[in-house]
Amino acid sequence: MSNNLQSLIYSNEGGDKPTLSVLDQLLVPHEKTYIKIPDVEAAWSVIRTMQIRGAPLIAIVACLGLSVDLATNPKTLAELEPLSTKQEVIDYVIKKMDYLRTSRPTAVNLFNAMDELTGAIQAAGESKADVIKTVISHAEFMLERDVSDNKAIGDNGAKDILDNLKDRSKVRMATICNTGSLATAAYGTALGVARSLHAMDKLESIFCLETRPYNQGSRLTAFEIMEEKMPNGTLICDSAIAALMRTKGIDACVAGADRVCANGDTANKIGTYMLALCAKAHGIPFYIAAPFTTLDTKLANGDLIEIEERPAAEMIDTSKAPTTMPVWNPAFDVTPAAYITGIITEKGVIRKGEDGTFDIAGFIAKHS
Structure with missing residues:
Protein backbone atom coordinates (compact mmCIF):
# COMPACT_ATOMS: atom_id res chain seq x y z
CA MET A 1 0.00 0.00 0.00
CA SER A 2 1.34 3.39 -1.00
CA ASN A 3 2.37 5.82 1.74
CA ASN A 4 0.46 8.42 -0.26
CA LEU A 5 -2.73 6.80 1.01
CA GLN A 6 -2.18 7.30 4.74
CA SER A 7 -5.34 8.75 6.24
CA LEU A 8 -3.60 9.24 9.58
CA ILE A 9 -0.16 9.16 11.15
CA TYR A 10 -0.09 7.84 14.71
CA SER A 11 2.92 7.13 16.92
CA ASN A 12 3.48 6.24 20.55
CA GLU A 13 7.10 5.17 20.85
CA GLY A 14 7.32 5.79 24.57
CA GLY A 15 4.02 4.11 25.34
CA ASP A 16 2.53 7.12 27.13
CA LYS A 17 3.02 10.09 24.77
CA PRO A 18 0.87 9.38 21.72
CA THR A 19 0.75 11.78 18.78
CA LEU A 20 -1.79 11.93 15.96
CA SER A 21 -2.04 13.75 12.66
CA VAL A 22 -4.72 13.29 10.00
CA LEU A 23 -4.73 13.96 6.29
CA ASP A 24 -6.87 16.97 5.39
CA GLN A 25 -9.10 15.29 2.83
CA LEU A 26 -10.66 18.57 1.75
CA LEU A 27 -7.35 19.34 0.04
CA VAL A 28 -6.86 15.95 -1.66
CA PRO A 29 -5.83 15.26 -4.41
CA HIS A 30 -4.12 18.60 -5.00
CA GLU A 31 -2.42 18.84 -1.61
CA LYS A 32 -1.34 16.33 1.02
CA THR A 33 -1.43 18.28 4.26
CA TYR A 34 -1.58 16.69 7.70
CA ILE A 35 -3.36 18.32 10.64
CA LYS A 36 -2.09 17.72 14.19
CA ILE A 37 -4.70 16.46 16.64
CA PRO A 38 -3.61 17.51 20.15
CA ASP A 39 -7.02 17.21 21.90
CA VAL A 40 -10.63 16.11 21.56
CA GLU A 41 -11.66 19.53 20.28
CA ALA A 42 -9.37 19.12 17.28
CA ALA A 43 -10.64 15.57 16.72
CA TRP A 44 -14.25 16.79 16.90
CA SER A 45 -13.50 19.60 14.45
CA VAL A 46 -11.87 17.49 11.72
CA ILE A 47 -14.78 15.04 11.92
CA ARG A 48 -17.45 17.74 11.87
CA THR A 49 -15.92 19.70 8.99
CA MET A 50 -15.28 16.50 7.01
CA GLN A 51 -11.55 17.08 6.88
CA ILE A 52 -11.65 13.39 7.69
CA ARG A 53 -14.65 11.23 6.82
CA GLY A 54 -15.64 7.62 6.39
CA ALA A 55 -17.41 5.78 9.19
CA PRO A 56 -14.47 3.56 10.25
CA LEU A 57 -11.98 6.44 10.17
CA ILE A 58 -14.28 8.74 12.18
CA ALA A 59 -14.37 6.14 14.97
CA ILE A 60 -10.60 5.59 14.95
CA VAL A 61 -9.74 9.30 14.94
CA ALA A 62 -12.16 9.92 17.83
CA CYS A 63 -10.55 7.16 19.93
CA LEU A 64 -6.96 8.11 19.12
CA GLY A 65 -7.73 11.81 19.58
CA LEU A 66 -9.09 11.01 23.05
CA SER A 67 -5.89 9.11 23.84
CA VAL A 68 -3.70 12.04 22.85
CA ASP A 69 -5.89 14.43 24.83
CA LEU A 70 -5.74 12.40 28.05
CA ALA A 71 -2.01 11.76 27.81
CA THR A 72 -0.56 15.07 26.63
CA ASN A 73 -3.06 17.95 26.66
CA PRO A 74 -1.97 20.37 29.47
CA LYS A 75 -5.53 21.55 30.13
CA THR A 76 -6.79 17.98 30.47
CA LEU A 77 -3.86 16.97 32.69
CA ALA A 78 -4.62 19.90 34.99
CA GLU A 79 -8.29 18.91 35.19
CA LEU A 80 -7.37 15.30 35.91
CA GLU A 81 -4.95 16.23 38.70
CA PRO A 82 -7.48 16.63 41.56
CA LEU A 83 -9.49 13.53 40.60
CA SER A 84 -8.73 10.74 43.06
CA THR A 85 -11.10 7.85 42.46
CA LYS A 86 -11.45 5.58 39.44
CA GLN A 87 -15.10 6.53 39.00
CA GLU A 88 -14.25 10.24 38.94
CA VAL A 89 -11.73 9.63 36.19
CA ILE A 90 -14.16 7.45 34.23
CA ASP A 91 -16.89 10.09 34.52
CA TYR A 92 -14.44 12.71 33.23
CA VAL A 93 -13.44 10.53 30.26
CA ILE A 94 -17.07 9.73 29.45
CA LYS A 95 -17.85 13.46 29.24
CA LYS A 96 -15.18 13.77 26.56
CA MET A 97 -16.65 10.76 24.76
CA ASP A 98 -20.11 12.34 24.90
CA TYR A 99 -18.68 15.45 23.27
CA LEU A 100 -17.08 13.39 20.50
CA ARG A 101 -20.43 11.66 19.89
CA THR A 102 -21.92 15.02 18.86
CA SER A 103 -19.53 15.46 15.93
CA ARG A 104 -21.63 13.61 13.33
CA PRO A 105 -24.84 11.65 13.95
CA THR A 106 -25.32 9.06 11.21
CA ALA A 107 -22.29 6.73 11.39
CA VAL A 108 -22.89 4.12 14.09
CA ASN A 109 -19.18 3.14 14.18
CA LEU A 110 -18.40 6.23 16.27
CA PHE A 111 -21.04 5.36 18.87
CA ASN A 112 -20.05 1.69 18.96
CA ALA A 113 -16.40 2.65 19.42
CA MET A 114 -17.27 4.95 22.33
CA ASP A 115 -19.36 2.19 23.92
CA GLU A 116 -16.55 -0.32 23.48
CA LEU A 117 -14.00 2.07 24.98
CA THR A 118 -16.34 2.73 27.92
CA GLY A 119 -16.49 -0.99 28.63
CA ALA A 120 -12.70 -1.24 28.47
CA ILE A 121 -12.06 1.55 31.00
CA GLN A 122 -14.69 0.18 33.38
CA ALA A 123 -12.70 -3.06 33.43
CA ALA A 124 -9.38 -1.23 33.92
CA GLY A 125 -7.33 -1.12 37.10
CA GLU A 126 -8.23 1.20 39.96
CA SER A 127 -5.71 4.00 39.44
CA LYS A 128 -5.99 7.09 37.28
CA ALA A 129 -2.98 5.91 35.29
CA ASP A 130 -4.66 2.54 34.70
CA VAL A 131 -7.70 4.20 33.13
CA ILE A 132 -5.63 6.43 30.85
CA LYS A 133 -3.34 3.59 29.81
CA THR A 134 -6.40 1.49 28.99
CA VAL A 135 -7.81 4.23 26.76
CA ILE A 136 -4.50 4.42 24.88
CA SER A 137 -3.93 0.66 24.57
CA HIS A 138 -7.50 -0.10 23.53
CA ALA A 139 -7.54 2.70 20.96
CA GLU A 140 -4.32 1.29 19.51
CA PHE A 141 -5.88 -2.18 19.43
CA MET A 142 -8.87 -0.75 17.55
CA LEU A 143 -6.50 0.87 15.05
CA GLU A 144 -4.75 -2.43 14.34
CA ARG A 145 -8.06 -4.28 14.19
CA ASP A 146 -9.45 -1.85 11.63
CA VAL A 147 -6.64 -2.63 9.20
CA SER A 148 -6.92 -6.42 9.54
CA ASP A 149 -10.72 -6.30 9.39
CA ASN A 150 -10.65 -4.24 6.20
CA LYS A 151 -8.37 -6.74 4.50
CA ALA A 152 -10.75 -9.54 5.48
Whole structure:
Protein backbone atom coordinates (compact mmCIF):
# COMPACT_ATOMS: atom_id res chain seq x y z
CA MET A 1 0.00 0.00 0.00
CA SER A 2 1.34 3.39 -1.00
CA ASN A 3 2.37 5.82 1.74
CA ASN A 4 0.46 8.42 -0.26
CA LEU A 5 -2.73 6.80 1.01
CA GLN A 6 -2.18 7.30 4.74
CA SER A 7 -5.34 8.75 6.24
CA LEU A 8 -3.60 9.24 9.58
CA ILE A 9 -0.16 9.16 11.15
CA TYR A 10 -0.09 7.84 14.71
CA SER A 11 2.92 7.13 16.92
CA ASN A 12 3.48 6.24 20.55
CA GLU A 13 7.10 5.17 20.85
CA GLY A 14 7.32 5.79 24.57
CA GLY A 15 4.02 4.11 25.34
CA ASP A 16 2.53 7.12 27.13
CA LYS A 17 3.02 10.09 24.77
CA PRO A 18 0.87 9.38 21.72
CA THR A 19 0.75 11.78 18.78
CA LEU A 20 -1.79 11.93 15.96
CA SER A 21 -2.04 13.75 12.66
CA VAL A 22 -4.72 13.29 10.00
CA LEU A 23 -4.73 13.96 6.29
CA ASP A 24 -6.87 16.97 5.39
CA GLN A 25 -9.10 15.29 2.83
CA LEU A 26 -10.66 18.57 1.75
CA LEU A 27 -7.35 19.34 0.04
CA VAL A 28 -6.86 15.95 -1.66
CA PRO A 29 -5.83 15.26 -4.41
CA HIS A 30 -4.12 18.60 -5.00
CA GLU A 31 -2.42 18.84 -1.61
CA LYS A 32 -1.34 16.33 1.02
CA THR A 33 -1.43 18.28 4.26
CA TYR A 34 -1.58 16.69 7.70
CA ILE A 35 -3.36 18.32 10.64
CA LYS A 36 -2.09 17.72 14.19
CA ILE A 37 -4.70 16.46 16.64
CA PRO A 38 -3.61 17.51 20.15
CA ASP A 39 -7.02 17.21 21.90
CA VAL A 40 -10.63 16.11 21.56
CA GLU A 41 -11.66 19.53 20.28
CA ALA A 42 -9.37 19.12 17.28
CA ALA A 43 -10.64 15.57 16.72
CA TRP A 44 -14.25 16.79 16.90
CA SER A 45 -13.50 19.60 14.45
CA VAL A 46 -11.87 17.49 11.72
CA ILE A 47 -14.78 15.04 11.92
CA ARG A 48 -17.45 17.74 11.87
CA THR A 49 -15.92 19.70 8.99
CA MET A 50 -15.28 16.50 7.01
CA GLN A 51 -11.55 17.08 6.88
CA ILE A 52 -11.65 13.39 7.69
CA ARG A 53 -14.65 11.23 6.82
CA GLY A 54 -15.64 7.62 6.39
CA ALA A 55 -17.41 5.78 9.19
CA PRO A 56 -14.47 3.56 10.25
CA LEU A 57 -11.98 6.44 10.17
CA ILE A 58 -14.28 8.74 12.18
CA ALA A 59 -14.37 6.14 14.97
CA ILE A 60 -10.60 5.59 14.95
CA VAL A 61 -9.74 9.30 14.94
CA ALA A 62 -12.16 9.92 17.83
CA CYS A 63 -10.55 7.16 19.93
CA LEU A 64 -6.96 8.11 19.12
CA GLY A 65 -7.73 11.81 19.58
CA LEU A 66 -9.09 11.01 23.05
CA SER A 67 -5.89 9.11 23.84
CA VAL A 68 -3.70 12.04 22.85
CA ASP A 69 -5.89 14.43 24.83
CA LEU A 70 -5.74 12.40 28.05
CA ALA A 71 -2.01 11.76 27.81
CA THR A 72 -0.56 15.07 26.63
CA ASN A 73 -3.06 17.95 26.66
CA PRO A 74 -1.97 20.37 29.47
CA LYS A 75 -5.53 21.55 30.13
CA THR A 76 -6.79 17.98 30.47
CA LEU A 77 -3.86 16.97 32.69
CA ALA A 78 -4.62 19.90 34.99
CA GLU A 79 -8.29 18.91 35.19
CA LEU A 80 -7.37 15.30 35.91
CA GLU A 81 -4.95 16.23 38.70
CA PRO A 82 -7.48 16.63 41.56
CA LEU A 83 -9.49 13.53 40.60
CA SER A 84 -8.73 10.74 43.06
CA THR A 85 -11.10 7.85 42.46
CA LYS A 86 -11.45 5.58 39.44
CA GLN A 87 -15.10 6.53 39.00
CA GLU A 88 -14.25 10.24 38.94
CA VAL A 89 -11.73 9.63 36.19
CA ILE A 90 -14.16 7.45 34.23
CA ASP A 91 -16.89 10.09 34.52
CA TYR A 92 -14.44 12.71 33.23
CA VAL A 93 -13.44 10.53 30.26
CA ILE A 94 -17.07 9.73 29.45
CA LYS A 95 -17.85 13.46 29.24
CA LYS A 96 -15.18 13.77 26.56
CA MET A 97 -16.65 10.76 24.76
CA ASP A 98 -20.11 12.34 24.90
CA TYR A 99 -18.68 15.45 23.27
CA LEU A 100 -17.08 13.39 20.50
CA ARG A 101 -20.43 11.66 19.89
CA THR A 102 -21.92 15.02 18.86
CA SER A 103 -19.53 15.46 15.93
CA ARG A 104 -21.63 13.61 13.33
CA PRO A 105 -24.84 11.65 13.95
CA THR A 106 -25.32 9.06 11.21
CA ALA A 107 -22.29 6.73 11.39
CA VAL A 108 -22.89 4.12 14.09
CA ASN A 109 -19.18 3.14 14.18
CA LEU A 110 -18.40 6.23 16.27
CA PHE A 111 -21.04 5.36 18.87
CA ASN A 112 -20.05 1.69 18.96
CA ALA A 113 -16.40 2.65 19.42
CA MET A 114 -17.27 4.95 22.33
CA ASP A 115 -19.36 2.19 23.92
CA GLU A 116 -16.55 -0.32 23.48
CA LEU A 117 -14.00 2.07 24.98
CA THR A 118 -16.34 2.73 27.92
CA GLY A 119 -16.49 -0.99 28.63
CA ALA A 120 -12.70 -1.24 28.47
CA ILE A 121 -12.06 1.55 31.00
CA GLN A 122 -14.69 0.18 33.38
CA ALA A 123 -12.70 -3.06 33.43
CA ALA A 124 -9.38 -1.23 33.92
CA GLY A 125 -7.33 -1.12 37.10
CA GLU A 126 -8.23 1.20 39.96
CA SER A 127 -5.71 4.00 39.44
CA LYS A 128 -5.99 7.09 37.28
CA ALA A 129 -2.98 5.91 35.29
CA ASP A 130 -4.66 2.54 34.70
CA VAL A 131 -7.70 4.20 33.13
CA ILE A 132 -5.63 6.43 30.85
CA LYS A 133 -3.34 3.59 29.81
CA THR A 134 -6.40 1.49 28.99
CA VAL A 135 -7.81 4.23 26.76
CA ILE A 136 -4.50 4.42 24.88
CA SER A 137 -3.93 0.66 24.57
CA HIS A 138 -7.50 -0.10 23.53
CA ALA A 139 -7.54 2.70 20.96
CA GLU A 140 -4.32 1.29 19.51
CA PHE A 141 -5.88 -2.18 19.43
CA MET A 142 -8.87 -0.75 17.55
CA LEU A 143 -6.50 0.87 15.05
CA GLU A 144 -4.75 -2.43 14.34
CA ARG A 145 -8.06 -4.28 14.19
CA ASP A 146 -9.45 -1.85 11.63
CA VAL A 147 -6.64 -2.63 9.20
CA SER A 148 -6.92 -6.42 9.54
CA ASP A 149 -10.72 -6.30 9.39
CA ASN A 150 -10.65 -4.24 6.20
CA LYS A 151 -8.37 -6.74 4.50
CA ALA A 152 -10.75 -9.54 5.48
CA ILE A 153 -13.71 -7.53 4.12
CA GLY A 154 -11.89 -7.08 0.82
CA ASP A 155 -11.07 -10.77 0.49
CA ASN A 156 -14.54 -11.94 1.54
CA GLY A 157 -16.21 -9.61 -0.93
CA ALA A 158 -13.91 -10.53 -3.80
CA LYS A 159 -14.54 -14.24 -3.24
CA ASP A 160 -18.31 -13.83 -3.08
CA ILE A 161 -18.45 -11.74 -6.24
CA LEU A 162 -16.24 -14.19 -8.13
CA ASP A 163 -18.25 -17.18 -6.89
CA ASN A 164 -21.40 -15.65 -8.37
CA LEU A 165 -19.85 -14.18 -11.53
CA LYS A 166 -21.57 -15.38 -14.67
CA ASP A 167 -19.81 -16.03 -17.97
CA ARG A 168 -16.80 -13.81 -17.15
CA SER A 169 -13.39 -14.30 -15.59
CA LYS A 170 -12.85 -10.73 -14.39
CA VAL A 171 -15.06 -8.21 -12.66
CA ARG A 172 -16.35 -4.86 -13.88
CA MET A 173 -17.15 -3.01 -10.66
CA ALA A 174 -18.87 0.27 -9.77
CA THR A 175 -18.73 2.15 -6.46
CA ILE A 176 -19.83 5.43 -4.93
CA CYS A 177 -18.30 7.84 -2.41
CA ASN A 178 -14.90 6.97 -0.91
CA THR A 179 -14.45 3.72 0.97
CA GLY A 180 -10.74 3.11 0.58
CA SER A 181 -7.63 3.85 2.61
CA LEU A 182 -8.79 7.43 3.07
CA ALA A 183 -12.07 6.35 4.71
CA THR A 184 -10.44 3.88 7.11
CA ALA A 185 -7.17 3.38 8.96
CA ALA A 186 -5.93 1.61 5.81
CA TYR A 187 -7.01 -0.62 2.90
CA GLY A 188 -10.72 0.21 2.81
CA THR A 189 -14.12 -1.50 2.75
CA ALA A 190 -15.94 -1.32 -0.58
CA LEU A 191 -12.81 -0.11 -2.35
CA GLY A 192 -10.96 -2.77 -0.40
CA VAL A 193 -13.00 -5.32 -2.36
CA ALA A 194 -11.68 -3.77 -5.57
CA ARG A 195 -8.18 -3.80 -4.10
CA SER A 196 -8.46 -7.53 -3.33
CA LEU A 197 -9.81 -8.27 -6.82
CA HIS A 198 -6.92 -6.28 -8.27
CA ALA A 199 -4.40 -8.26 -6.19
CA MET A 200 -5.93 -11.46 -7.56
CA ASP A 201 -5.75 -10.11 -11.14
CA LYS A 202 -9.52 -10.43 -11.30
CA LEU A 203 -10.45 -6.75 -11.66
CA GLU A 204 -11.18 -5.80 -15.26
CA SER A 205 -12.35 -2.26 -14.59
CA ILE A 206 -13.64 0.01 -11.87
CA PHE A 207 -16.02 2.95 -12.25
CA CYS A 208 -16.42 5.52 -9.50
CA LEU A 209 -19.31 7.95 -9.24
CA GLU A 210 -18.22 11.51 -8.49
CA THR A 211 -20.60 11.61 -5.49
CA ARG A 212 -22.19 15.03 -5.60
CA PRO A 213 -22.24 17.51 -4.00
CA TYR A 214 -19.08 16.92 -1.96
CA ASN A 215 -17.31 14.94 -4.67
CA GLN A 216 -15.72 12.28 -2.49
CA GLY A 217 -15.67 9.99 -5.51
CA SER A 218 -13.90 12.40 -7.84
CA ARG A 219 -11.58 13.92 -5.22
CA LEU A 220 -10.70 10.82 -3.22
CA THR A 221 -11.70 7.53 -4.84
CA ALA A 222 -10.38 8.57 -8.26
CA PHE A 223 -7.12 9.52 -6.53
CA GLU A 224 -6.87 6.15 -4.80
CA ILE A 225 -7.67 4.22 -7.99
CA MET A 226 -4.89 6.03 -9.82
CA GLU A 227 -2.41 5.66 -6.94
CA GLU A 228 -3.10 1.92 -6.81
CA LYS A 229 -2.93 1.62 -10.61
CA MET A 230 -6.21 -0.26 -10.78
CA PRO A 231 -7.08 -1.29 -14.35
CA ASN A 232 -9.40 0.82 -16.47
CA GLY A 233 -10.35 3.14 -13.63
CA THR A 234 -12.98 5.60 -14.87
CA LEU A 235 -14.78 8.51 -13.22
CA ILE A 236 -18.44 9.13 -14.14
CA CYS A 237 -21.13 11.63 -13.18
CA ASP A 238 -23.61 10.25 -10.66
CA SER A 239 -26.38 10.61 -13.24
CA ALA A 240 -24.47 8.53 -15.82
CA ILE A 241 -24.62 5.24 -13.92
CA ALA A 242 -27.80 3.90 -15.55
CA ALA A 243 -26.47 4.61 -19.03
CA LEU A 244 -23.16 2.97 -18.09
CA MET A 245 -24.90 -0.19 -16.93
CA ARG A 246 -26.95 -0.39 -20.09
CA THR A 247 -24.17 0.32 -22.62
CA LYS A 248 -20.90 -0.89 -21.06
CA GLY A 249 -21.98 -3.44 -18.50
CA ILE A 250 -21.24 -3.84 -14.79
CA ASP A 251 -20.85 -7.13 -12.91
CA ALA A 252 -21.17 -5.86 -9.34
CA CYS A 253 -21.77 -2.66 -7.40
CA VAL A 254 -20.17 -2.33 -3.97
CA ALA A 255 -20.84 0.55 -1.58
CA GLY A 256 -19.88 1.26 2.00
CA ALA A 257 -22.17 1.90 4.95
CA ASP A 258 -22.48 4.18 7.93
CA ARG A 259 -25.16 2.05 9.58
CA VAL A 260 -26.87 -1.28 8.84
CA CYS A 261 -30.19 -1.79 10.65
CA ALA A 262 -31.63 -5.01 12.02
CA ASN A 263 -33.54 -5.70 8.81
CA GLY A 264 -30.60 -4.86 6.52
CA ASP A 265 -31.67 -1.33 5.55
CA THR A 266 -28.46 0.61 5.09
CA ALA A 267 -27.48 4.27 5.41
CA ASN A 268 -24.66 5.43 3.16
CA LYS A 269 -23.59 8.48 1.23
CA ILE A 270 -26.34 10.24 -0.70
CA GLY A 271 -26.71 8.60 -4.11
CA THR A 272 -26.25 5.04 -2.86
CA TYR A 273 -30.00 4.39 -2.99
CA MET A 274 -30.03 5.58 -6.61
CA LEU A 275 -27.13 3.26 -7.43
CA ALA A 276 -28.97 0.31 -5.85
CA LEU A 277 -32.14 1.07 -7.82
CA CYS A 278 -30.19 1.20 -11.08
CA ALA A 279 -28.46 -2.07 -10.22
CA LYS A 280 -31.79 -3.75 -9.49
CA ALA A 281 -33.26 -2.52 -12.79
CA HIS A 282 -30.31 -4.01 -14.69
CA GLY A 283 -30.06 -7.27 -12.73
CA ILE A 284 -26.68 -6.39 -11.23
CA PRO A 285 -25.68 -7.63 -7.74
CA PHE A 286 -25.48 -4.77 -5.23
CA TYR A 287 -23.32 -5.29 -2.15
CA ILE A 288 -22.71 -3.35 1.03
CA ALA A 289 -19.19 -3.66 2.47
CA ALA A 290 -18.76 -2.59 6.08
CA PRO A 291 -17.11 -3.71 9.32
CA PHE A 292 -19.03 -5.76 11.88
CA THR A 293 -19.25 -2.65 14.09
CA THR A 294 -21.53 -0.98 11.51
CA LEU A 295 -24.31 -3.51 12.20
CA ASP A 296 -26.91 -1.88 14.45
CA THR A 297 -29.75 -4.07 15.71
CA LYS A 298 -30.94 -1.29 18.04
CA LEU A 299 -32.72 0.21 15.02
CA ALA A 300 -35.34 -2.05 13.44
CA ASN A 301 -35.26 -0.37 10.04
CA GLY A 302 -33.87 2.53 8.05
CA ASP A 303 -36.78 4.86 8.80
CA LEU A 304 -35.32 5.24 12.30
CA ILE A 305 -31.87 6.41 11.18
CA GLU A 306 -31.05 10.05 11.88
CA ILE A 307 -29.91 11.50 8.56
CA GLU A 308 -27.42 14.33 8.79
CA GLU A 309 -28.18 17.40 6.70
CA ARG A 310 -25.21 19.45 5.54
CA PRO A 311 -24.91 23.23 5.02
CA ALA A 312 -26.43 24.73 1.89
CA ALA A 313 -23.07 26.24 0.93
CA GLU A 314 -21.67 22.80 0.13
CA MET A 315 -24.10 22.52 -2.76
CA ILE A 316 -24.25 26.19 -3.73
CA ASP A 317 -20.48 26.60 -3.92
CA THR A 318 -19.87 23.51 -6.04
CA SER A 319 -22.81 23.96 -8.40
CA LYS A 320 -22.52 27.75 -8.77
CA ALA A 321 -26.24 28.04 -8.10
CA PRO A 322 -27.89 31.33 -7.04
CA THR A 323 -26.69 32.00 -3.50
CA THR A 324 -30.21 32.61 -2.17
CA MET A 325 -31.71 29.42 -3.64
CA PRO A 326 -33.21 27.16 -0.96
CA VAL A 327 -31.28 23.89 -0.62
CA TRP A 328 -31.99 20.40 0.74
CA ASN A 329 -28.62 18.73 1.26
CA PRO A 330 -28.87 15.35 3.05
CA ALA A 331 -25.47 13.76 3.53
CA PHE A 332 -26.87 10.22 3.40
CA ASP A 333 -29.76 8.18 2.10
CA VAL A 334 -31.15 4.79 3.10
CA THR A 335 -31.07 1.81 0.75
CA PRO A 336 -33.86 -0.65 1.60
CA ALA A 337 -32.70 -4.21 2.22
CA ALA A 338 -34.80 -5.39 -0.72
CA TYR A 339 -32.23 -3.92 -3.11
CA ILE A 340 -29.15 -5.36 -1.37
CA THR A 341 -27.67 -8.68 -2.53
CA GLY A 342 -25.30 -9.23 0.36
CA ILE A 343 -23.59 -7.41 3.25
CA ILE A 344 -19.85 -8.03 3.30
CA THR A 345 -18.15 -8.00 6.72
CA GLU A 346 -14.80 -9.21 8.02
CA LYS A 347 -16.64 -12.18 9.57
CA GLY A 348 -18.29 -13.25 6.32
CA VAL A 349 -21.01 -12.21 3.87
CA ILE A 350 -24.55 -11.88 5.18
CA ARG A 351 -27.01 -13.20 2.64
CA LYS A 352 -30.79 -13.32 2.70
CA GLY A 353 -32.57 -16.38 4.01
CA GLU A 354 -35.20 -18.40 2.19
CA ASP A 355 -37.78 -15.80 3.20
CA GLY A 356 -35.84 -13.10 1.34
CA THR A 357 -34.80 -11.15 4.43
CA PHE A 358 -31.54 -10.51 6.28
CA ASP A 359 -31.09 -11.91 9.78
CA ILE A 360 -28.61 -9.35 11.08
CA ALA A 361 -29.24 -10.22 14.74
CA GLY A 362 -28.63 -13.90 14.06
CA PHE A 363 -25.37 -13.13 12.26
CA ILE A 364 -24.20 -10.98 15.17
CA ALA A 365 -25.10 -13.65 17.71
CA LYS A 366 -23.24 -16.30 15.71
CA HIS A 367 -20.07 -14.28 15.30
CA SER A 368 -19.84 -12.31 18.55
